[in-house]
Amino acid sequence: MAPNNDNDDDTSLEKYNVDWTGHYRGSSSIVVRPKSTEEVSRILSYCHKRRIGVVPQGGNTGLVGGSVGIGGEVILSLEKMNNIECYGKKDGSVIRADAGCILEELQNYAAKNGNLVPVDLGAKGSCQIGGNVSTNAGGVYYYRYGSLHANVLGLEVVTPTGDVLNLGYDPVSHLKDNTGYHLKHLFIGGEGTLGVVTKVSLRCPPLPxxxxxxWVTCASLSDVVRVLTLARTDHLNEILAAFEFMDRDVLELVRAAYPSIRFPLDIGNVTPATTINNDTIIDPYSILIETHGSDNNHDREKLESFFECIMEEGLVVDGVMAQNLGQIEDFWKIRELCNPATAAMGYVYKYDISLAAIDFDSFIHDMKVRLIDASHDQQKAASSDKNLICGNWGHIIDGNLHCNIVSPNSFERDSELLKIIDEGIFEEVMKRNGSISAEHGLGQYKNEYMTRIKTPSTLRAMYDIKRVFDPHGIMNPGKYLPEPSAESSPE
Structure with a gap:
């Protein structure tokens, strides 16, 4: 199997067997690092014939255990496949790259040609474009530029049998093609369960x-939603690129973890208090809004007019407009520190959900009630920690909430507490007709919930698709789909 790619050094294997959370750990003794599509094909063909499980791995930045093994599967790392082959069209609007290319390196390459990569994530310095595609990563500019389903023009993939499929990977001469099934969409978000994405052809819009x-501060989430409505309908509309919200709890964690960080506003100057079960919860919210356009004067006027409007209507308590690109980057630095700040303060129970924007307020309130009850009831919660912190942020413009529950000063996962939180999250999301996975995927963590959110007939169709591409079930076993029940099993 790909000479010189296998490795049995326990020290070097460690990073491939542990995901970003540190919780999911595999026991793989072999890592293969192919340098070409042909090598990937030989590896998968070899494993298929011998029914050896294979786990495709990109930057290993996932949060649901999708990129590490469950048993002793072979880890197929794409890190050596990192070439940018060409810019197809003369205007640089199409980029073609190996799946192992780091997202930030692609962004820098595109920027040199006057373009941007339409996905942007906090993990951009480590995650790979193949992993982004396989998890259908969203990011902060999802509203403006769309999903990867919309921006991936084509893929090259290798199926478990070793067959190489060109799924519109060469769209340089033509962008429109209505011949046959568009199979690429099965691999976007398929989490490596149908095959390995080896090359990506991506639409790259011009840099703005x-x-x-x-950056503005609101006293309530209802005010945040009203600001959002005015931004995308009446004022900013065609230039609105991103609309991020952060609550006070997560910003306090950022300030505690990074005491030298400078905030645009004093996040302690808004203190509307809510009392639940004699516990006081203080919930101001901060919003980061970004615009992309083609005329500085026009766009600045629109932003200033919008700022005046929301101030006059009393929707924001305070705010500041960025005066230059450096200040814009400073705003984003705070937003990007939310994730590492929670991890620095204790064990984090991380949730990535999708809801209507108007449901954020009631969801966060009800989850905090549940957490207070869990902390106060020693029979329900194995942990004696009564100070669980529920820090929330996300892309409210597309309904994506990152709910992070931190157990301060404890870096160990509490299984009993996890069950309570998991069930609470699931119930609160389902009664609002939301999704338990907005962009992080299912992996080995959320796959079992599929039996509760998909009908048996829908699951049967998914198992049928899996069986067509992966008849021996070697690709990323134990992930994405639950173990089939009698009701949902294929005929």
Whole structure:
């Protein structure tokens, strides 16, 4: 199998067997690092014939255990496949790259040609484009530029049998093609369960001529939603690129973890208090809004007019507009520190859900009630920690909430507490007709919930698709789909 790619050094294997959370650990003794599609094909063909499980792995930045083994599967790392082959069209609007290319390196390459990569994540310095595609990663500019389903023009994939499929990977000469089934969409978000993405052809829009941003503070989530509505319908509309919200709890964690960080506003100056079961919860919210356009003067006028409007209507308590690109980056630095800040303060129970924006307020309130009850009831919660912190942020413009529950000063996962939180999250999301996975995927963590959110007939169709591409079930076993029940098993 790909000479010189296998490795049995326990020290070097460690990073491939542990995911970003540190919780999911595999026991793989073999890692293969192919350098070409042909090598991937030989590896998968070899494993298929011998029914050896294979786990495709990109930057290993996932949060649901999708990129590490469950048993002793072979880890197929794409890290050696990192070439950018060409810019197809003369205007640089199409980028073609190996699946192992780091997202940030692709962004830098595109920027040199006057373009941007339409996905942007906090993990961009480590995650790989193949992993982004396989998890259908969203990111902060999802609203403006769309999903990877919309921006991936084509893929090259290798099936478990070793067959190489060109799924519109060469769209340089033509962008429109209505011949046959568009199979690429099965591999976007398929989490490596149908095959290995080896090359990606991606649409890259032009870099915006003008960028603007503001940071404002609201006293309630209902005010945040009203600001969002005005931004995307009446005022910013065609130039609105991102609309991020952060609550006070997570910003306090950022300030505690990074005491030298400078905030645009004093996040302690808004203190509306809510009392639940004699516990006081203080919930101001901060919003980061970014615009992308083609005329600096026009876009600045629109942003200033919008700022005046929301101030006059009393929807924001305070705010500041960025005066230059450096200040815009400073705003984003705070937003990007939310994730590492929670991890620095204790064990984090991480949730990535999708809801209507108007449901964020009631969801967060009800989850905090559940957490207070869990902390106060020693018979329900194995942990004696009564100070669980529920820090929330996300892309409210597309309904994506990152709910992070931190157990301060404890870096060990509490299984009993996890069950309570998991069930609470699931119930609160389902009664609002939301999704338990907005962009992080299912992996080995959330796959069992599929039996509760998909009908048996839908699951049967998914098992049938899996069986067509992966008849021996070697690709990323134990992930994405639950173990089939009698009701949902294929005929």
């Amino acid at each position: 001529v003008s960028r603007g941003a503001m």
